[in-house]
Amino acid sequence: MSTLTLDQVHSSLNFQIKHMMVSKAKGEFEDFQVNFNGDLSDLESAQVTLTIPVSTIDTGNVDRDNHLRSGDFFEADQYPNMIFNSKSIKKISDEEYEFTGDFTIKDVTREETFTVEYNGTSKSPMDGSTIAGFDVSGKINREAYGLTYNAALETGGMLLGKDVKFEGNFEFVVAE
Secondary structure, three states, X not given: OEEEEEOHHHOEEXXXXXXXXXXXXXXXXXXOEEEEEEEOOEEEEEEEEEEEEHHHEEOOOHHHHHHHHOOOOXXXXXXXXXXXXXXXXXXXXXXXXXXXXXXXXXXXXXEEEEEEEEEEEEEOOOOOOEEEEEEEEEEEEHHHHOOOOOOEOOOOOEOEEEEEEEEEEEEEEEEO
């Protein structure tokens, strides 16, 4: 059994959504927690929970961030966290896995699958600790979670796309 402690400084969780049908709006969550219960040598039996405080959303624009926290989107005061709880982990190749689980946004829970690349472990030259790394990617349909705010464009189409793409890079300190 391995105990993994997230190294927040060396981890990131980013997202992007189509904007005005022609570009992408991007952002990140400045805070998140990952709880890992399992063994790195048998990832398929692990249990992973990711908790994302929606108040930590950062798109580089304070007005947009406040709008995303509002009732038009996340309702951060009433629903402070997005949560992913893994239900199954399937090995695709030596480094690639599919993590399937329940993802909850606001009061809606849906099953989602994300691709996870396990980058292995390394020894830190700073203190000799063992470090493990993972890259995560996937997308969700935001409208399925009640995040339906949008505006029609006079040129046709909508202001915001339905799909939100996620990319996470997570580094952990490993204790056996």
